[in-house]
Amino acid sequence: MNTHRSVLILGSRGRLGAALVHTFATTGWTVHAQMRRPLDTPPDANVRPVLIPMTEPARIAAAATGARVIVHALNPAYTRWEQEAMLLMQQAIEIALRLNARLIFAGNVYEFGADLPEVLNERTPFAANTSKARIRIALDQALQDARSRGLRSLVLRAGDFFGSGRGSWFDLAIVKDLARGTLLYPGPTDRAHAWAYLPDLARAFERMADRESALPDFARYHFAGHTLTGQMLLDSIETAMKPERPYRRKQLPWGLIGAVGRIYRPWAALHEMAYLWQRPHRLDGQALRDVIGIEPHTPVDQAIGDTLHRLGFAGSVPADTARAGGAA
Numbered sequence: 001m002n003t004h005r006s007v008l009i010l011g012s013r014g015r016l017g018a019a020l021v022h023t024f025a026t027t028g029w030t031v032h033a034q035m036r037r038p039l040d041t042p043p044d045a046n047v048r049p050v051l052i053p054m055t056e057p058a059r060i061a062a063a064a065t066g067a068r069v070i071v072h073a074l075n076p077a078y079t080r081w082e083q084e085a086m087l088l089m090q091q092a093i094e095i096a097l098r099l100n101a102r103l104i105f106a107g108n109v110y111e112f113g114a115d116l117p118e119v120l121n122e123r124t125p126f127a128a129n130t131s132k133a134r135i136r137i138a139l140d141q142a143l144q145d146a147r148s149r150g151l152r153s154l155v156l157r158a159g160d161f162f163g164s165g166r167g168s169w170f171d172l173a174i175v176k177d178l179a180r181g182t183l184l185y186p187g188p189t190d191r192a193h194a195w196a197y198l199p200d201l202a203r204a205f206e207r208m209a210d211r212e213s214a215l216p217d218f219a220r221y222h223f224a225g226h227t228l229t230g231q232m233l234l235d236s237i238e239t240a241m242k243p244e245r246p247y248r249r250k251q252l253p254w255g256l257i258g259a260v261g262r263i264y265r266p267w268a269a270l271h272e273m274a275y276l277w278q279r280p281h282r283l284d285g286q287a288l289r290d291v292i293g294i295e296p297h298t299p300v301d302q303a304i305g306d307t308l309h310r311l312g313f314a315g316s317v318p319a320d321t322a323r324a325g326g327a328a
């Protein structure tokens with residue numbers, strides 16, 4: 001067990017970052033919450049905002065003295081990964097080395113490339129056949145290379161986020177037109193897709209942070225989260241919303257997105273990831289369970305209802321559930 005219980009969260013205003021700040025703070029950790037813009041609401045008592053940009057790693061390290069664990073929850077804008085992702089990783093590594101702290105990075109499934117197999121475990125090979133895969137593989141390599149400088153790091157990989165904050169597939173596409181009676185799914189509805197309910201994932205990070213001293217100097221773990229076909233996800237949304245008649249179900253117009261992507265970069269970046277909705281995939285969480293025991297797992301209907309409630313839809317959610325992970 002980690003006796004220091006002091007953590008630095010890089011990117012505290014983000015989807016994962018905000019969920020992490022909430023979870024670590026409510027489980028008794030001192031939380032140094034790095035952000036480049038101030039919070040909109042006052043933080044919890046044991047949260048210390050670190051309002052310093054990543055370009056000043058020495059100042060961030062000084063402000064977070066005592067932190068034994070750092071979670072890298074930064075994420076450049078989708079069209080700026082090429083320019084910013086490696087820089088942010090190098091800055092995170094420098095902070096970790098200065099603090100002699102364990103660095104935990106939030107991995108995703110991009111490293112496995114466009115032909116990813118159905119079951120993804122820690123031995124599944126990476127495939128650098130998309131631009132995003134190449135960037136993420138380089139970030140993973142940077143963590144490994146920094147071992148020679150004394151870095152201890154972990155990667156906790158998860159599927160698509162939902163349940164805290166905005167700007168994910170769930171709110172930007174799937175329930176975007178819910179008020180108009182339409183659900184928009186990005187692929188055929190019979191393919192399994194890996195999702196991570198953020199309050200559960202944040203708890204997994206906390207448990208891993210608590211046990212990090214017993215783990216290897218570098219290791220990767222997979223958070224299984226919720227594996228859902230489009231059918232399962234859309235049915236669960238309908239269960240929570242209880243519409244008088246079923247919602248219309250439409251597919252995202254990938255052809256149009258590809259065409260617009262030829263002149264509009266954000267849609268080109270989106271289009272490159274279309275394969276994730278075509279290829280069934282799930283993350284095998286056995287290695288993580290070996291470390292933290294039972295993986296935190298909110299039942300799917302509760303997680304979906306809770307997410308819709310936080311997005312402002314009148315779902316059938318018990319009040320205590322809605323409060324449980326309200327971090328964003």
Ligand SMILES: NC(=O)c1ccc[n+]([C@@H]2O[C@H](COP(=O)([O-])OP(=O)(O)OC[C@H]3O[C@@H](n4cnc5c(N)ncnc54)[C@H](OP(=O)(O)O)[C@@H]3O)[C@@H](O)[C@H]2O)c1
Nearest residue numbers: 011013014015016073074075076106107108158159160161
């Ligand atoms: N989203 C997903 O579905 C998903 C799934 C699996 C893994 N992941 C991984 O989890 C991590 C966090 O993702 P997220 O979706 O939680 O990110 P996010 O919501 O987009 O938040 C990213 C945070 O990074 C900050 N940031 C971006 N560029 C920065 C820069 N140049 N300097 C300083 N701060 C910067 C942002 O600050 P501001 O608030 O000031 O803009 C924001 O708070 C990423 O590594 C991502 O790849 C994401």
